[in-house]
Amino acid sequence: MALHTIPARRGLALAVKKGQHYKVINTHGYQIVDHWAFNADDPREFMSMEHCHVAIDKLTPVVGDSMVTNKRRPIITLMEDTSPGVHDTLIAACDIYRYQQLGAKGYHDNCTDNLAAALKALGVAQPETPCPFNLYQNTQYHAGKGFAYLPTVSKKNDYVLFRADMDAVVAFSCCPQDMVPVNSGNPTEAHVEII
Ligand SMILES: [Zn+2]
Structure with a gap:
């Protein structure tokens, strides 16, 4: 087992093997964690929310549902969810443009840049x-x-537990949104445990 920190307002990417499990832990309880998954052999194939909606026939998965790629192949499966199961699959990652529209002056941390840095x-x-x-x-x-x-x-300490269904690169961002109260105004760290 290995415990990794997703620092507050930052991202993290990890390689996982097919069959491996990982937990995404909401350490402080009120932090949104943006999550992506890419085929380790070809990152042009990635977990796609639009394709997931068709595959699971729901907006958000329940335990046992497999999230799929833009080639409609399972990439991760939700195995456990100790939270009330409220997640989102509709809203784009935050980016500098979103914060500028909200009135930010200068640079603002954002999930789009966090993903890019984590993958790099x-x-x-x-x-x-x-x-x-x-x-x-x-x-x-x-x-x-x-x-x-x-x-x-x-x-x-609520967590969601996933199983990787292919060799994948999984990425996370502790969303730094502090201009809309989605993180209760105080973005925090979260953790990922590879099992
Ligand atoms: Zn964000």
């Missing part, structure tokens, strides 16, 4: 920034009214 550290060529699987993100859509960006409903 592993020497993985990044094809694009896929829509992330936003673990613990509580964004609710109300027909006719739009999205409500709400604080997480997870608790300290």
Whole structure:
């Protein structure tokens, strides 16, 4: 077992083998963790939220559901979820443009740059920034009214456990969003445990 820290406002990428399990732990309870997965042999194949919606026939997976790639092949399977199961698969990763639109002056940490840095550290060529699987993100859509960006409903040390279904590079970003209250205004670290 190996415990890895995703530092507050930063990213992390790790290589996992087919069949390996990993936990994404919400250490402090209210942090969104953007999650991506890429085929280790060809990063142009990656976990795709749009394709997952068709594969699982839901907006977010439940235990036993496999998330799929843009080639519709299983890449990770949700094995356990100790949180209330509220996650998001619709909202793009935050980026400098989002923060500028919100009124940020100068640079603001963001999940898009965190993914790029994390993959670069592993020497993985990044094809694009896929829509992330936003673990613990509580964004609710109300027909006719739009999205409500709400604080997480997870608790300290809640975790989701995944199994890799192919050799993969899995990446994470502790979302630094502090201009919309999705991280309760205080972005924190989280942890990944490879089992
Ligand atoms: Zn973010």
